[in-house]
Amino acid sequence: MSTRAPPSLRTRARLRRVALGLVCAPIFAFLVLPLVVVFPLSLSSAPYLQFPPPGLSWRWYQSYFGDPVWIDATVRSLVIGATTTLASLAVGMPLAFSLVRGRYWGRTLLDRLAVSPMIVPSIIISVAIYGLFAKLKLIGAWYGIALAHTILALPFVIIILGASLRGLDESLEQAALGLGASRWQAIRRVTLPEIRPSIVTAAVLAFITSFDELVVAMFLAGSQMTLPKKMFDNIRMEIDPTIAAVSVLQILIITIALLIAQRFGRGATAMAVE
Amino acid sequence: MCSAMTEAAHAPRASPAVVERRRQRLLAALAIPALALLAVLFAYPVLRLIALSVEGGSLTWYAKALGESLYLEVFWITIRIAVIVTAMTLVLSYPVAYFLATTSRLGAALGFALVILPLWTSILVRTYAWMVLLGRNGIVNKSLIAVGAIDEPLALLHNELGVIIGMVHVLMPYMVLPIYAAMRRVDPDLLQAAEGLGAGTFRIFRRVFLPLSAQGIYAGCILVFVLSVGFFITPALLGGGRVIMIAVLIEQQVRDVLNWPFASALATVLLVATIAIYGIAQRATGERTGAAT
Numbered sequence: 001m002s003t004r005a006p007p008s009l010r011t012r013a014r015l016r017r018v019a020l021g022l023v024c025a026p027i028f029a030f031l032v033l034p035l036v037v038v039f040p041l042s043l044s045s046a047p048y049l050q051f052p053p054p055g056l057s058w059r060w061y062q063s064y065f066g067d068p069v070w071i072d073a074t075v076r077s078l079v080i081g082a083t084t085t086l087a088s089l090a091v092g093m094p095l096a097f098s099l100v101r102g103r104y105w106g107r108t109l110l111d112r113l114a115v116s117p118m119i120v121p122s123i124i125i126s127v128a129i130y131g132l133f134a135k136l137k138l139i140g141a142w143y144g145i146a147l148a149h150t151i152l153a154l155p156f157v158i159i160i161l162g163a164s165l166r167g168l169d170e171s172l173e174q175a176a177l178g179l180g181a182s183r184w185q186a187i188r189r190v191t192l193p194e195i196r197p198s199i200v201t202a203a204v205l206a207f208i209t210s211f212d213e214l215v216v217a218m219f220l221a222g223s224q225m226t227l228p229k230k231m232f233d234n235i236r237m238e239i240d241p242t243i244a245a246v247s248v249l250q251i252l253i254i255t256i257a258l259l260i261a262q263r264f265g266r267g268a269t270a271m272a273v274e
Numbered sequence: 275m276c277s278a279m280t281e282a283a284h285a286p287r288a289s290p291a292v293v294e295r296r297r298q299r300l301l302a303a304l305a306i307p308a309l310a311l312l313a314v315l316f317a318y319p320v321l322r323l324i325a326l327s328v329e330g331g332s333l334t335w336y337a338k339a340l341g342e343s344l345y346l347e348v349f350w351i352t353i354r355i356a357v358i359v360t361a362m363t364l365v366l367s368y369p370v371a372y373f374l375a376t377t378s379r380l381g382a383a384l385g386f387a388l389v390i391l392p393l394w395t396s397i398l399v400r401t402y403a404w405m406v407l408l409g410r411n412g413i414v415n416k417s418l419i420a421v422g423a424i425d426e427p428l429a430l431l432h433n434e435l436g437v438i439i440g441m442v443h444v445l446m447p448y449m450v451l452p453i454y455a456a457m458r459r460v461d462p463d464l465l466q467a468a469e470g471l472g473a474g475t476f477r478i479f480r481r482v483f484l485p486l487s488a489q490g491i492y493a494g495c496i497l498v499f500v501l502s503v504g505f506f507i508t509p510a511l512l513g514g515g516r517v518i519m520i521a522v523l524i525e526q527q528v529r530d531v532l533n534w535p536f537a538s539a540l541a542t543v544l545l546v547a548t549i550a551i552y553g554i555a556q557r558a559t560g561e562r563t564g565a566a567t
Contacts (some may be wrong), residue, residue, distance in 0.1 A: 034443065114308060232507070250396050251396075
């Protein structure tokens with residue numbers, strides 16, 4: 001826009017840019033401040049929250065790794081997250097195929113039903129499943145939480161895979177069929193490789209959805225802690241810097257998951273925009 | 275469409291219509307596992323919850339929820355906080371989205387990282403960090419006292435202000451991204467045309483750019499408002515038991531008071547409100563989320 005503009009206009013445009021930057025800088029600071037704060041806190045030597053920390057130590061990391069309750073909770077959350085990922089892909093991939101390619105009655109309704117867990121407040125889903133699971137004596141079972149998380153992860157899986165499948169050129173598959181491939185071969189050899197980046201992205205999102213989820217786990221976990229539930233209880237009961245160390249570790253785990261998505265999937269930005 | 279093809283199935287040979295019908299049946303079958311899961315673990319429990327609220331065929335619990343001033347106050351606080359959070363989120367997000375949409379590629383990539391990083395950080399981590407920042411002896415108060423801006427620590431935590439700050443932080447990405455997407459769709463030629471026709475910067479913004487990005491503002495506001503209304507974690511922690519929003523009340527009724535019918539009635543009101551807001555919003559814009567649309 002500024003290439004052909006006279007110098008005075010260009011100066012004004014530059015001034016506008018600077019003004020915009022000045023407005024946005026504190027907003028960006030507001031966005032990252034809470035993430036930055038936990039790093040020094042996790043390395044503090046003080047037994048209570050103090051900022052800036054009076055000295056540096058690894059004691060809160062030691063307290064995390066030395067406490068079987070924390071480790072148990074972390075392992076349980078990882079297992080639940082992995083199960084949720086597999087389960088939501090196992091039912092979500094066929095569903096996405098079905099919704100995009102199918103022309104049967106009730107398809108729109110099913111589509112709405114499958115994405116609605118994203119819209120319905122999690123407290124409602126939690127209380128509803130809690131009522132059912134209490135009756136079925138499933139409270140405290142890790143796979144119960146994984147099943148409930150699968151419902152929450154499903155919208156992400158079908159939205160991402162749905163978008164990918166819709167953008168796919170179906171004639172490639174037709175060509176494979178025409179060349180004598182079976183329908184299954186065509187899907188496995190042509191379609192799946194084509195949508196693989198989206199599958200990775202959907203998997204990462206499903207994992208994060210579960211790994212980060214508190215409200216459902218709070219109701220369904222019983223005495224079996226998940227990582228977010230343990231964190232919640234810790235924050236509520238006592239403010240102890242162990243939670244800061246856990247926070248840092250969690251930021252690292254999520255960052256790794258996102259880097260995987262960036263490398264093998266469609267990228268974190270694409271994920272968020274969707 | 276399906277029936278129209280069935281008519282053609284009378285043709286000899288394994289006609290395309292037969293093949294297509296078989297394919298459609300297979301495609302429908304692919305939805306069965308997900309449908310079963312959704313029916314058992316989503317639709318049935320939610321319907322069961324709703325049924326619980328009208329057990330015995332009476333609306334007593336709704337009368338309690340919507341009649342007693344104690345609980346009306348909760349609805350009022352919830353709506354008030356949701357409105358304030360939506361407004362503040364919009365004010366903070368619009369310039370950021372504008373920056374992202376108009377800056378250089380490097381600037382946009384950096385800015386995006388700053389917007390998206392919090393989105394993928396555990397909400398618990400962020401809420402905890404705000405407790406550290408906003409507490410009586412927190413970083414914000416200490417810094418303000420150190421520079422002499424205040425003498426006494428401000429009450430920033432365990433009240434509505436703390437809840438609002440925390441929620442704005444959590445929900446900002448949900449506002450930035452739709453507005454950004456709408457701004458990217460604005461045709462730069464239109465802005466240039468307006469400039470060529472002699473409109474000033476402010477006038478171009480107000481008459482051309484703002485209306486064209488309105489769709490994103492609208493989508494972001496609906497999203498943030500609906501998410502705010504059902505929010506649980508941030509009010510539960512930053513409110514310190516003093517800011518009771520509807521989701522917090524539902525949790526208390528289920529876990530502490532064990533009053534299931536009342537909790538169900540509250541949940542039903544929340545659910546109906548959520549669906550109604552989305553329904554109205556979708557009717558207005560004609561936009562839908564989903565795999566097929």
